[in-house]
Amino acid sequence: PQPIRLADYRPPEWLVDKVDLDFALHPTQARVTARLALRRNPKGTQGAPVILDGDGLTLVRLAIDGAPLAGSSFEAGPDRLTLAHPPADSFTLEIETLVDPTANTQLMGLYRSSGNYCTQCEPEGFRRITYFPDRPDVLAVYTTRIEAEREEAPILLSNGNLVESGPLPGTTRHYAVWQDPWPKPSYLFALVGGKLAKVADRFVTASGREVELGIYVEEGKAERAGYAMDALKRSMRWDETAFGREYDLDVFNIVAVSDFNMGAMENKGLNVFNDKYVLASPQVATDADYSGIEGVIAHEYFHNWTGNRITCRDWFQLCLKEGLTVFRDQEFSSDQRSRPVKRIADVRALKAAQFSEDSGPLAHPVRPQSYREINNFYTATVYEKGAEVVRMLKTLLGEAGFRAGMDLYFQRHDGQAATIEDFAAAFADATGRDLTQFSLWYEQSGTPVVTVKGSYDAEARTYRLDVSQAVPPTPGQPTKAPMVIPLVVGLVGPNGDDLPLTLGNTVVERGVLELTKAEQSFVFTGIDARPVPSLNRGFSAPVNVVSGLTADERVFLAAHDADPFNRFDALQGLALGLLKEGARAGAPVAPEALIGAARNILANTALDPAFKAQALALPGEGEIARELAADVDPDAIYAARKALKSALGNALAGDLAQTYGALVAAGPFTPDAASAGRRSLRNLALDYLAVTASAEGIARAAAQFEQADNMTDRLAALAVLVQHDVPERERALAAFYERFKADALVIDKWFILQAQIAASDTLERVKGLMAHPAFSLGNPNRVRSLVGAFAAGNPTQFNRPDGAGHAFVADVVLTLDPKNPQVASRLLSSFKTWRQLEPVRRASAEAALRRVADTPGLSADVSDIATRALG
Numbered sequence: 001p002q003p004i005r006l007a008d009y010r011p012p013e014w015l016v017d018k019v020d021l022d023f024a025l026h027p028t029q030a031r032v033t034a035r036l037a038l039r040r041n042p043k044g045t046q047g048a049p050v051i052l053d054g055d056g057l058t059l060v061r062l063a064i065d066g067a068p069l070a071g072s073s074f075e076a077g078p079d080r081l082t083l084a085h086p087p088a089d090s091f092t093l094e095i096e097t098l099v100d101p102t103a104n105t106q107l108m109g110l111y112r113s114s115g116n117y118c119t120q121c122e123p124e125g126f127r128r129i130t131y132f133p134d135r136p137d138v139l140a141v142y143t144t145r146i147e148a149e150r151e152e153a154p155i156l157l158s159n160g161n162l163v164e165s166g167p168l169p170g171t172t173r174h175y176a177v178w179q180d181p182w183p184k185p186s187y188l189f190a191l192v193g194g195k196l197a198k199v200a201d202r203f204v205t206a207s208g209r210e211v212e213l214g215i216y217v218e219e220g221k222a223e224r225a226g227y228a229m230d231a232l233k234r235s236m237r238w239d240e241t242a243f244g245r246e247y248d249l250d251v252f253n254i255v256a257v258s259d260f261n262m263g264a265m266e267n268k269g270l271n272v273f274n275d276k277y278v279l280a281s282p283q284v285a286t287d288a289d290y291s292g293i294e295g296v297i298a299h300e301y302f303h304n305w306t307g308n309r310i311t312c313r314d315w316f317q318l319c320l321k322e323g324l325t326v327f328r329d330q331e332f333s334s335d336q337r338s339r340p341v342k343r344i345a346d347v348r349a350l351k352a353a354q355f356s357e358d359s360g361p362l363a364h365p366v367r368p369q370s371y372r373e374i375n376n377f378y379t380a381t382v383y384e385k386g387a388e389v390v391r392m393l394k395t396l397l398g399e400a401g402f403r404a405g406m407d408l409y410f411q412r413h414d415g416q417a418a419t420i421e422d423f424a425a426a427f428a429d430a431t432g433r434d435l436t437q438f439s440l441w442y443e444q445s446g447t448p449v450v451t452v453k454g455s456y457d458a459e460a461r462t463y464r465l466d467v468s469q470a471v472p473p474t475p476g477q478p479t480k481a482p483m484v485i486p487l488v489v490g491l492v493g494p495n496g497d498d499l500p501l502t503l504g505n506t507v508v509e510r511g512v513l514e515l516t517k518a519e520q521s522f523v524f525t526g527i528d529a530r531p532v533p534s535l536n537r538g539f540s541a542p543v544n545v546v547s548g549l550t551a552d553e554r555v556f557l558a559a560h561d562a563d564p565f566n567r568f569d570a571l572q573g574l575a576l577g578l579l580k581e582g583a584r585a586g587a588p589v590a591p592e593a594l595i596g597a598a599r600n601i602l603a604n605t606a607l608d609p610a611f612k613a614q615a616l617a618l619p620g621e622g623e624i625a626r627e628l629a630a631d632v633d634p635d636a637i638y639a640a641r642k643a644l645k646s647a648l649g650n651a652l653a654g655d656l657a658q659t660y661g662a663l664v665a666a667g668p669f670t671p672d673a674a675s676a677g678r679r680s681l682r683n684l685a686l687d688y689l690a691v692t693a694s695a696e697g698i699a700r701a702a703a704q705f706e707q708a709d710n711m712t713d714r715l716a717a718l719a720v721l722v723q724h725d726v727p728e729r730e731r732a733l734a735a736f737y738e739r740f741k742a743d744a745l746v747i748d749k750w751f752i753l754q755a756q757i758a759a760s761d762t763l764e765r766v767k768g769l770m771a772h773p774a775f776s777l778g779n780p781n782r783v784r785s786l787v788g789a790f791a792a793g794n795p796t797q798f799n800r801p802d803g804a805g806h807a808f809v810a811d812v813v814l815t816l817d818p819k820n821p822q823v824a825s826r827l828l829s830s831f832k833t834w835r836q837l838e839p840v841r842r843a844s845a846e847a848a849l850r851r852v853a854d855t856p857g858l859s860a861d862v863s864d865i866a867t868r869a870l871g
């Protein structure tokens with residue numbers, strides 16, 4: 001298929017003001033009647049035909065203003081409906097289609113999950129329900145009538161407010177009518193029908209509007225929805241106080257389903273969720289699950305304003321809603337938990353997913369210029385880098401300027417389908433700042449490299465930073481222009497305090513240096529002693545900083561930096577240096593400086609345990625690989641990392657054992673951040689103490705596994721045991737399965753841990769598990785947990801030098817593609833860093849990708865990833 005280009009955007013020829021939908025639910029023949037109030041767009045082309053999108057549709061009947069349409073006056077295929085000569089400039093088109101929800105294995109459009117009916121329409125799923133101008137700049141008000149067997153689907157939900165419901169006399173069926181007063185694009189449509197348990201609550205908005213809240217889950221799971229409900233209410237309040245945004249309907253419903261392609265979906269007034277991001281109890285959910293639920297509940301709720309009230313003009317503008325909403329959910333979690341710890345976790349995730357994407361063949365701008373398959377652009381770049389761009393904007397404009405820009409954006413564009421230009425203009429107009437150059441962040445892909453050299457002049461009492469920036473070439477973008485980079489810095493004096501930042505006569509506000517040129521110098525005056533520069537504080541810009549800091553300077557920053565992120569980063573930098581060296585040359589590492597710094601962190605009672613856990617966790621194998629950039633041997637990285645971990649574990653054994661003992665929980669499990677932080681540090685100690693598989697270390701982990709009263713501690717212990725080839729490993733895995741076999745979401749954790757074992761028999765294990773009764777290729781969570789975890793979370797085995805890991809993942813991609821192309825192409829994206837591998841592994845990855853690319857009949861999703869990965 002031809003690529004779709006941003007430059008080719010044209011306004012829709014026809015608008016839809018009102019949509020009336022009538023669903024007669026049926027497992028294999030659901031009947032959909034759509035009445036569309038069509039109106040010629042005054043901004044369109046004279047005499048343009050009506051062209052509606054479809055995808056695999058069966059047309060039953062067509063009528064215009066109530067009169068059936070003869071076959072000669074339209075053209076209908078599965079993928080398109082054309083009225084070459086529309087009868088008037090506005091009319092009602094009635095369309096009846098038949099769809100088969102049971103046969104829908106793509107999980108786009110109307111499908112079934114555990115027998116329940118549900119929908120997923122973003123980005124282009126509505127066209128699998130009825131013919132429609134399925135693009136986000138066509139906004140309409142929807143009324144949805146659903147009828148179904150009372151027995152099969154006692155619960156019937158759609159967007160908006162419920163206006164009518166009841167039995168259909170003389171039948172076994174019933175119906176419900178929902179009305180959504182807010183104009184929305186078709187991708188925000190949703191419908192749910194089925195047997196579901198409800199958790200109900202209420203929320204009173206700032207202006208006193210009463211909202212009924214409902215979370216619907218599969219029967220028997222209602223007691224696991226409490227935390228999600230709590231997170232929802234906190235999100236609603238936070239959006240009022242942090243952004244002045246109130247909820248706007250009488251009801252807000254969330255439905256949790258077990259078959260879902262991604263995390264969740266922000267349909268207006270009816271969010272549909274992967275049950276993984278709703279269901280939790282201390283016995284089955286970890287601290288990470290709880291914070292994931294809080295974050296995703298918040299994210300989808302925040303879309304009500306950033307995504308729904310203001311939507312995207314076209315899919316190139318995806319980051320307009322996604323980057324902004326990720327930024328908002330990150331801020332929410334920072335306010336609810338610990339801001340520094342949240343920032344560290346977010347940056348770790350950004351580097352793991354986005355920096356790696358940005359440095360490989362799938363790199364693309366935050367706002368892409370073209371796409372073949374839009375589903376492949378729901379990426380870490382659009383989401384996470386998109387959020388970083390919003391964060392930089394806030395850093396540049398300051399709290400008040402940022403808020404003024406957001407307020408203006410909401411005020412100007414409420415009810416509209418907007419663009420990145422609209423967004424930027426709101427901030428420019430609210431603050432008077434020219435954002436032309438800043439907008440390059442949306443256009444240029446690749447992670448900028450910022451090189452900093454510091455020099456002290458004792459006589460002049462000045463400290464000078466020479467800063468240069470360069471953006472590496474990326475696909476389609478060989479050369480780049482300099483960006484606006486807000487580099488937050490500090491100069492740390494010999495006693496550990498920040499020195500005042502004065503450039504000439506001006507005090508540098510909030511420590512923000514604005515880089516705008518390829519090379520710049522900043523001379524700070526009144527500096528009485530040689531400072532250590534603390535650069536990119538709080539990770540103020542998503543860049544790679546080359547600082548040339550010595551090990552001693554890093555140790556100093558790790559102990560003294562006023563910026564907690566940079567204390568963390570100083571330790572990580574020390575570790576990364578050792579790991580790169582170890583992986584490159586197999587050279588013996590000299591970790592004394594790191595050990596000393598780590599010991600100080602561990603012993604510092606003023607520090608938050610969650611922070612300590614982050615600071616002491618070594619950089620991941622993926623980050624080391626990205627730093628090495630070429631000729632990567634994942635086995636060498638693994639060995640270097642294990643060696644360093646052992647060195648730390650041995651040297652700090654006493655401190656770690658003390659930490660482990662001191663952090664025993666005082667009471668029953670609660671998921672709050674402070675308790676979670678203590679568990680994370682205690683479990684980090686457990687891991688380090690077992691790194692050499694000493695009898696004592698393994699016994700400690702085995703005991704914790706058996707005695708834990710919550711999933712966080714039990715799973716952490718299991719994660720320690722599975723890394724070692726000891727009898728306790730298989731015993732614990734078997735016990736875990738027996739205990740949780742009824743709980744698919746917990747068995748996913750069991751799949752993940754096994755898929756990630758760095759051992760040569762893991763591939764056989766994974767293949768064996770694919771035949772396990774708990775596994776299903778039809779369920780995205782299962783595929784991601786077993787095959788996805790192997791491909792993306794087990795670098796040594798996925799990249800086996802014999803190529804068997806690559807071949808296996810390619811096989812699964814090809815088997816899955818005809819059933820669920822979106823999940824298949826996600827899985828194939830695990831090859832995104834293949835070019836950095838050493839020649840043998842690189843050749844095997846390339847062969848696997850070619851085999852996929854050369855397979856006839858591929859979906860657009862998989863063929864696009866294969867082509868770009870090879871390109």
Ligand code: B3K
Pocket residue numbers: 122123262264265266299300303322375378
């Ligand atoms: N907007 C949805 C993502 C839809 C993905 C379609 N492939 C969830 C979210 O980002 O909130």
Ligand code: ZN
Pocket residue numbers: 299303321322325
């Ligand atoms: Zn989103």
